[in-house]
Amino acid sequence: MAKYYSKWEKALGRWRALRLSLVNRQIHPKAEIICSHLYGTDKIAIGERSWLYYCRVRVSSHSKYIHIGARTKVECNAFLNAHKGYITIGSRCFVGPNVIIQGFGGVEIGNHVMIAGNTFISSSNHIFEGVPADEFLDREEGAKVVIHDDVWIGSNVTITAGVEIGPRCVIGAGSVVTRSIPAGSVAVGAPAKVVKSIPL
Template sequence: MEIAAKIKSNSKLKRLAHWSILIPNQARPRLWIKWFVNPFIHKRGKGSCIRRRTRLDVVPWNKFSLGQASTIEDFSAVNNGVGDVIIGNRTRIGLSNTIIGPVNIGNDVRLAQNVVLSGLNHNYAEIDSPIHEQGVSTKPIIIEDESWIGANVVILPGVTIGKHSIVAAASVVTKDIPKYTLAAGNPAKVLKKYNFETQEWEKLS
């Protein structure tokens, strides 16, 4: 902890450490981090699978974990550079998903194809400098247990998807979705809610 504090407090050391971990002008870590550091820091549950064509841009200063029997399918990209990425047990991240932390995905969740979860926003207030030089802000995305996220859904920073909820394909989610509901649209709105008394999914007026 003392070493980390010294590096953070010294701008030259911080730049050197950053350069040694990340490829310049890219978001991906150097191979020595990928092969010799990350496997000892980040957690992989028993029976978990990260497909060979997944782009795993994870760094050692934030958390990445994949739960038991969970899968990240091909052509997906996972980045924890500005926030932790936590994926629970028996969860499947579908083909060509993009997950940028901070993101916390629960157990038994299904993400279909081309889903985007980004807990990051670029700052843009200053007009005298490029947006990419103005830093970022983050708000965690939370996907609770047993949820199903349809194809081509975009979920914005700070959103929570409640337990056992469904987000229909091509939705853009800008606000929290309550548990046991079905939401759709751009922006996504709740269309149905499960009634535990009647044991049916009921349309909302």
């Protein structure tokens, strides 16, 4: 752990989690929140021994919640934004640097999921057809993204709204996932296609 942050930062992170846990019982006092920005702490849950390192977690007043399980790591510059919806991340997960997760239509991530750096997960689309240009940014529709247990997502992957990735899948680096991926699959490419099966 020392390679990530100093003893002082570690102690400060533990103290901050303990202080927040006194106000919000959904934040475990043994979590570590190190130099991270949390907006809407009353709607955020963080499990035991999870640590957030120089990242942002945002739940606005019109959003639902963000729940992070136990022993999950969220790396530097990651941005979890509930954006009128919700995000759930299971236990023993890894969210790499610069990962963006947008929860407008809901994002559900299981246990033991690894998400490498610079990945973008979006649960919404803008409505373009038949919409005046000045209204385009305001017209948005959500579709839930589900990532099941034991999934490994490579770096620079984009996962679009409405996608479901089955258990024990691998998504190759740089892939664009526009359709659901069945359990036990290796998928690569843009758009991502299944190239191999993994024994379940």
